[in-house]
Amino acid sequence: MGAGKSSLVLRFVKGQFLEFQESTIGAAFFSQTLAVNDATVKFEIWDTAGQERYHSLAPMYYRGAAAAIIVYDISSTDSFTRAKKWVQELQKQGNPNMVTHWQETKQIWKTRGR
Numbered sequence: 001m002g003a004g005k006s007s008l009v010l011r012f013v014k015g016q017f018l019e020f021q022e023s024t025i026g027a028a029f030f031s032q033t034l035a036v037n038d039a040t041v042k043f044e045i046w047d048t049a050g051q052e053r054y055h056s057l058a059p060m061y062y063r064g065a066a067a068a069i070i071v072y073d074i075s076s077t078d079s080f081t082r083a084k085k086w087v088q089e090l091q092k093q094g095n096p097n098m099v100t101h102w103q104e105t106k107q108i109w110k111t112r113g114r
């Protein structure tokens, strides 16, 4: 079960949520343009696949990135462990000026006791 990366992007770009979001193959590209105060900001987003078999592709997407969002599923210890590894990798190999953000998902499951 994915952490919710694609769901987060889909919500941001199209305002949608799919109960059965398909697992991402490799990576998917999205863009969204927003007015932030007086500026217009265009977000160019690579939604990467988290599975180990796609890991070697990841540097292509985070190299040169201005920001990274590390997403983990609050109901899964395994997801949290893997998220920590991504943080270490980004610190070691990512752009040093990159802004990183931790994002928890699936809080609803926690409140339901799942």
Ligand SMILES: Nc1nc2c(ncn2[C@@H]2O[C@H](COP(=O)(O)OP(=O)(O)O)[C@@H](O)[C@H]2O)c(=O)[nH]1
Binding pocket: 001, 002, 003, 004, 005, 006, 007, 008, 018, 019, 020, 021, 022, 023, 024, 050, 105, 106, 107, 108, 109
């Ligand atoms: N309950 C709940 N389910 C979520 C949430 N975010 C994603 N999901 C579900 O979790 C599954 C995996 O989501 P997905 O976005 O594909 O994860 P990804 O593999 O990290 O891209 C999908 O079935 C989503 O509908 C959330 O915040 N709450």
Ligand SMILES: [Mg+2]
Binding pocket: 002, 005, 006, 007, 022, 023, 024, 047, 048, 049
């Ligand atoms: Mg995905």
